[in-house]
Amino acid sequence: MSHATKEELGAAASVELNKVLASGKALTPKERLALPAQEMPAQPPEVRVRNIQEVALGYTPEQARVEAMRCLQCKTKPCVAGCPVQIDIPGFVGAIADADYARAIGIIKRDSLLPAVCGRVCPQEEQCQAPCTVGKSLKSLDKAVAIGRLERFVADWERDGGKMQPPAVKPATGRKVAVIGSGPASLTVAADVRREGHEVTIFEAFHKFGGVMVYGIPEFRLPKKIVEVEVDVLRKMGVQLVPNFVIGRTRTLKELMEKDGFDAVFIGTGAGLPKFMNIEGENLVGVFSANEYLTRANLMKAYLRGVAATPISQSKVVAVLGGGNVAMDAARTALRLGAEKVYVVYRRTEKEMPARVEEVAHAKEEGVIFQFLTNSKRIIGDEAGRVTGIECVRFQLGEPDKSGRPRPVEIPGSEYMMEVDTVIVAIGNDSNPLIKQTTPELDTTKWGNIIVNEDCATSIPGVYAGGDIVLGAATVILAMGQGRRAAAAINKQLCGGGAG
């Protein structure tokens, strides 16, 4: 596949756009379906594997308008039902088609606070874009209206154009809300609660704000700058941001409410406890959890070798175990840190991989080697306890399991060895137990997820929770959606002077 540059893609879109504008007539549905689906401009694979800059470059305005014109403005709006926060998609897409970007971003912001983030990292092909009529009519999910890219386009237009306005804050109410963690769930709660005039303080265990958006999702997929701007908006709104503060250690949740006088607390601490495979050799030097690998690389900037203090292995051959977004991020980060070969070892087939389709495609373009229907059996090391290889075994698809997916079964005697010096375990996270341990009254499931009702209220009055700590490892948009719900309930509690 030849690689078209942003200029080429933009120029082609200009031609299309001028044709449409010149005709002066409204497009018929047939004409809309005939417009070319706009490809996302991206850094060429051979260039981007050597840098950490963002891979996807964003649409040109012409591309955005042509893509937006592909939307049929369906009365039934199936796309809206697919979006976890029900953004008025035909509304904002229509505004982009009219080149009214300010109206477009206004419509999105009624329901989403982090469009620049969600436009980049939402699994759109499973959410808003899955039921899109255009994709259905053209019999290809790839041809659905690129809702996420359009969302990103207007969010970037607003930010890069310096048009971001912090939302208005109502007069002070004298009520205080503590927000624990600073991932997408927490940032959303902070904004929505602050708007109503309540005092908001965010407590974050790390020295940077943004949660997984800064320590997990790599720069080349979500530039840190974007998260920083969102955090700055909160600062401008008067939200207090306290770094290096671990609730459950520096202060307990109880103390926040009893000593520090917070009227309500939101817990958005995420799913931060890495799972391991429990196979032989997992404690060898050179075996990392994806969290450790990505944190060293991202938050601690280990890619700046010789400048950053946090070291990271200089790997030659890397095996990543897992098939989700986290595995893709780890594999692509390893390439950027100079690995010669990176394998992704996944038990099922490509079809079952939970990673976003675009990330898998990007990983392949960059040279990541996929070993499907394969599982790791044990990791082998040398005298010094360093990884030298991994033993894998092949699987084949058998009878469907309870979820209806064909169950992978081991092929006896198919074991084989791969020589690797680094293994990254990316098989998911459990919930961080710190707050639960120091707040026994908090009801949790047996996996440690906090139990909440439809208002995101926990078993303790005045305490709410949302995001991955409730849902298990989920997505940014779901975390944000829960944040909105919790904020609404907190605002209601504080204004009504009700329970708390």
Place this chain on the structure above:
Amino acid sequence: MIETHVIVRKKQLSPEVFEIEVKAARIAEQRKPGQFIMLSMDVDLGERIPLTIADADTAKGTITLIYQRVGQGTRLLAQLGEGDAIPVLVGPLGTPTHIEKVGAVVGVGGGIGAAPLFPIMEGMKKAGNRVVTILGARTKELIFWEDKFRAISDEVIVCTDDGGYGRKALVTEPLKELCAREPKPALAVAIGPAIMMKFCAEATRPFGVHTLVSLNAIMVDGTGMCGGCRVMVGGKVKFVCVDGPEFDGHLVDFDGLMKRQAAYKTQERAALDHACNLDKMAAEKKAEG
């Protein structure tokens, strides 16, 4: 709620060991024996390094840290003086020591390990235990806080490798003697280099004396998020930063711990050499200028 962590007092205890008292009111108020902090010398590029809270003063709102200059992070820290602030400081982290009255407790502090040992033995004394402290180091210069230990111990035994001060012995010798005494201690707490803790655990094992050790695994975040600090304890994976840092010494896989501690040896050496060269160049420039 944001505190600036200013160093209010600094003292050099030996050529490579420093004691600092740092403003951290909330940590001082919350900390319990066995807990540690993590600090970083640069918000953007720093590495988070764990140091035990050796002491705290709630009235002054300060904590005391004792650190040995070993690599880049501790070297940068040593460049800070009174009045300077530590850019990133978070804590208290880790599970506090379980302190109760058990009878007699023997504490072993090897080298810099005396720092984390102090608050534990102080707690043990306050809980009504008979406390014996063994301090060990290579030379006399490396023994510190002997007076503080004397103030909270019923007996203090000092050993040096070269015999320049106290007994010429390894700490395991008096430890064995104490275990052989009747009534034998109910608990031993050994903190120091991994190899010392391993041998202390071996020394107490035949006597069936329960032995706590405090593990200095390499850490990244200190909150249970990365798993980098994992060690095998009794055949199970444990995260030192949240499940520890203290564990039953008879169950710890010390060999595994030591291998993981050496993970970044060469890179750290390189970072240190690089930094030292920069220092040298700066010093030369100054001399010339």
